[in-house]
Amino acid sequence: MGTEPKTLQEAIVYFSDPDNCLNYVVAKRWPNGVTCPTCGSTEVRFIPTRRLWECKAKHAKKQFSAKIGTVLEDSPIGLDKWLMTMWMVANCKNGVSSYEISRDCGVTQRTAWFMLHRVRDAMQERFSGKLSGEVEVDETFIGGKARNMHVGKRMRRITGTGGKDKTAVIGIVERGGKVRTAVVPNRKKSALQTEVRKHVEAGSALYSDALQSYNGLAGEYAHQVIDHAVAYVDGAVHTNTLENFWSLLKRGISGTYVSVEPFHLFRYLDEQAFRYNNRKATDAERFSATVEGIIGRRLTYEQVTGKLHAE
């Protein structure tokens, strides 16, 4: 089996062996030994020729693969291509386009697009606890290339207040810690303050710009405002940590992805936030965290494309 890969080049070599791919995923999926996803039994038999397991108990769906119960479930794409895609998304600073994945892994662009969305789903943070200490909040607009889009696509775009064909996004970051992002309907008080209260512990130091929507948070937070019309930094009062995050995000979106529909924007935010929040980890650790993220999640094609959201 050899040692686990630490670089892209080692990953390519390592995951070209289907046994290494399977063993890597199995070790994460079933750290205490393979169990039947239907009945939980450990009485399972491995079928090497098919790389499947079969449960010895009497019930339907006796055979199962390592992809079951993960975002990869039902995917006909091999683990080798999945793992290489995860390696690249986890470790490419500005993200990877579906065209690059298509070329590098030998799948169609449409397949690569769907794979990327599933990987982003695996990267979505399961929020636990609130941000605290010194926290910055800021908003930005993403998008705005609707004029070049097909009419049908343009119809589906969200039109929030502020930038006409742009989508409003809020970012909240704990200095030295994690960032959290959300697509918001607008930059009004209720939309922004709801997110602040959801993600920031009361009593924290909170820094924002002079946008009126943040007025009224001083009762719960040590809220200090930097008026960007006057200065960008006043001692500890600034939102530079978020400014840096926004520039990373925008470089990825405009440079790598060209255009992102508002419905899918949260996934790109999740992807960029994941890399940011794991910025101190090694490539191998970020990859490992991504593979762990696939477990216990499902994402169907309908969910990705929003067909089930057409209410």
Ligand SMILES: [Zn+2]
């Ligand atoms: Zn069973």
